[in-house]
Amino acid sequence: MSLDTSLSPATLPGAGRTALVTGITGQDGLYLAELLLAKGYEVHGVVRGQNNPRRELVEELVPDVQLHTGDLTDMSSLLRALSASNPDEVYNLGAISFVAYSWENAALTSDVTGKGVLTMLEALRLHAGSDLDKVRFYQASSSEMFGKVQEVPQRETTLLWPRSPYGVSKVFGHYMTINYRESYGMHASSGILFNHESPRRGEEFVTRKVTKAVAKIHLGLQDELVLGNLDAQRDWGYAGDYVEAMWRMLQQDEADDYVIATGVSHSIRDLVTIAFDHVGISGWEQFVRQDPRFLRPAEVDTLVGDASKAKRVLGWEPQVDFDSLVRMMVDADLEALKAGWK
Structure with missing residues (x-):
């Protein structure tokens, strides 16, 4: 779905709405911020550390984003960011996302990528109080959760069998998101995103x-x-396409989990x-x-996703094929x- 730029600011899809994005310094955070701003949102981002080397990149590419210092391991900083932004939508993209590094520092990966989801969910619950149903939450789940794949292609109902500390941490965050949805009635959705790349991808990938x-x-x-x-086989898509799916999940009346993939490995x-x-x-x-x-x-040998649910419910399909992405x-x-x- 392309945005009709002829619309006046007051009639844009996100006019009058506010979003808070953790992990805004990453490729997904940058693309998502651009998308939300184009839709008329007021966008806030959480940046880890006062001297984060990527802060300047955010300020250069999306200067209209309001930045807050915070850390997924520090609930007080997340509560401050929530209080300052008072968001309608929260996108939790923050994580230690380089799989190879997760073996070198499994504890830190678990604290940030796993427990950090719980910290964000709990901070949001405390912030929203009785208005919890008015704030919508997106969790960045991962195809790495499938790991030793139990069926091909992988879909929302496929058994999770992670093969790295990163994958295990993502499984924890994924199930915690489901638990908060079921326990508190939170509008909390997870996007099980398969590999997605762009020119903004870190050079370690x-x-x-x-x-x-x-x-x-x-x-x-x-x-x-x-x-x-x-x-090794992967289902690779374009990050710019995938952030559109994130946004569409939070526009649904009911929260749910969706595989986002191209269906081609x-x-x-x-x-x-x-x-x-x-x-x-x-x-x-x-x-x-x-x-x-x-x-x-x-090793995770083969990942390929079935995004038919996302197509049916969200009306989402990838626009950039693999060859075009690489070029x-x-x-x-x-x-x-x-x-x-x-």
């Missing part, structure tokens, strides 16, 4: 690692790309092939080296690298 390395190799700035499992080998082809390199094997250090202790990311990295020469 494999998609951006590949596209930036390919851009550098093409420009003669790098000699090789070092990867782990080239055969690709291997990392496919990702590498498309990226190198886009810059005119066909024999990419000479530039790619596999290193066991980049293999996961417990978009390579082009953005090439443009950024060339701009750095000027």
Whole structure:
């Protein structure tokens, strides 16, 4: 659904409404803030730490967002952000989201990505009091919860079997969101988002690692790309499409959980092939080296989602296909690298 920009500010879908977004410094937070502002919302964001290096990026890309210092492990800071913003909608996107790091620091990942959801839900319950049903809550759940997949494709009813501390933490937050919905009547929905990428994706993630390395190799700035499992399969979509689904969930009369995915899986080998082809390199094997250090202790081999419920109930479908997404990311990295020469 595209926004009709001919509408006056008073008739925009979000006119007079306020949203609070945790994790606003991430790719999803930035795209969501842009979407909400375009719909007429007053948008507030929670930023962890006074000297967060990504704060300036938020101020540059979405200067109309009002920022508050807060931390998902600190309920008092969340209560202050809720009091200052008095939101109609809360989008909890904050997390330690790099799966590989979760094995290195499982405790911190559990505190932020898992217990942080509980802290946010409880802060919202305390803030809203008897008006709890007037505030709508979105939880960023993850396809990593499926882990050792029990059926293909994965849907809302698929048994969860996480294979990383990150996945386990997301399962905790997912079920806690359901529990608050059932216990307190909270309008709390979870989006079980499969992998979604963009030029704003952090460079530690494999998609951006590949596209930036390919851009550098093409420009003669790098000699090789070092990867782990080239055969891992993922269902990759575009982050800009997926934040639209988040918003649509909170516009429903009843809260619920939804798989958000393209329904098509690709291997990392496919990702590498498309990226190198886009810059005119066909024999990419000479530039790619596999290193066991980049293999996961417990691998998630195949993820592919069934988003038919989201299509039926939300009217949502992905707009950007995988090939276009990869080319978009390579082009953005090439443009950024060339701009750095000027």
